[in-house]
Each structure stands twice: as C-alpha cells, then as structure tokens.
Amino acid sequence: MNIIISNSSDEPIYLQIVNQLKEHIVKGVLSESEPLPSIRNLAKELKISVITTKRAYDELEKEGFIVTVAGKGSYVAAINKDMLRETKINMIEEKMAEAISEAKLVGLTFEELQEMLKLIYEGW
Structure with missing residues (x-):
C-alpha cells in the first residue's frame, strides 16, 4: 500500500x-x-x-x-457506491458554495469564475 x-x-x-x-x-x-x-x-x-x-x-x-x-x-468495508458518490457530491457542493461566496466578496463575475473552474478542471 x-x-x-x-x-x-x-x-x-x-x-x-x-x-x-x-x-x-x-x-x-x-x-x-x-x-x-x-x-x-x-x-x-x-x-x-x-x-x-x-x-x-x-x-x-x-x-x-x-x-x-x-x-x-x-x-x-462493502461500500454502497451510489451513496458514496452522493456524499462526495454534497461535499463538492459545499466547497463550491464557499468558493462562490469568496469570489463574490472579491467581485469576480460568474464568467470569470466559470473560466477559472474550467482552467483548474482541465489542469488536473
């Protein structure tokens, strides 16, 4: 391992x-x-x-x-993959909501935030 x-x-x-x-x-x-x-x-x-x-x-x-x-x-353990996926999606939504809140504080537009997300996503 x-x-x-x-x-x-x-x-x-x-x-x-x-x-x-x-x-x-x-x-x-x-x-x-x-x-x-x-x-x-x-x-x-x-x-x-x-x-x-x-x-x-x-x-x-x-x-x-x-x-x-x-x-x-x-x-x-035996893991229910659907339940695990749903849990992960909820965690991602929470983190995205936090990121959106921060973006709004510094005045980023939706388009700027969307472009940032696209660049980060494609970079991985």
Whole structure:
C-alpha cells in the first residue's frame, strides 16, 4: 500500500492517512474485504506513532470505509457506491458554495469564475 506522509502539510498526519486510504478505496486500488496492514505494521512502515495510525483507522471505521474484526484485523468495508458518490457530491457542493461566496466578496463575475473552474478542471 502506497501512503505518503508529508511533514510540510498543514493537514494532520492521521488525516493524510485517512484521505489517502479513502482515495484508494474509492478508486478501487483497495477492494472490498481486502485486509489492511495492522495498526502497528502501518505505524512502523510510515515511521509514525501507533496512536496516530489508530486514530486514522478509527476515523475510517466511523465513516464506514473499513471494518475491524477483533483479533483478526481491519478490512475494506462493502461500500454502497451510489451513496458514496452522493456524499462526495454534497461535499463538492459545499466547497463550491464557499468558493462562490469568496469570489463574490472579491467581485469576480460568474464568467470569470466559470473560466477559472474550467482552467483548474482541465489542469488536473
């Protein structure tokens, strides 16, 4: 599993792990029922605290991305793709509403904002 931790990021380490694992799950890099590394092994591999890894796994479990079976480990949960997509769309809408609000504060027109969105979208 390829998880990259950035010490220069403003994002806490546990959230970096959470977001990267979510991305792996959503993109199908990690498939349903696939076992994840143990909390200790992942902490050792990433050279971070076991507490940080535990926090990431707890967050993923709370959000329904993984399940933990006592004595056996953590596994990728069965995810309802439609529900996940809807959740992501809601998150995008919230972020776009925030961006639109900021754009209006600085006087950007709809056309300027639309062009900015197009450039950013095509740049990815």
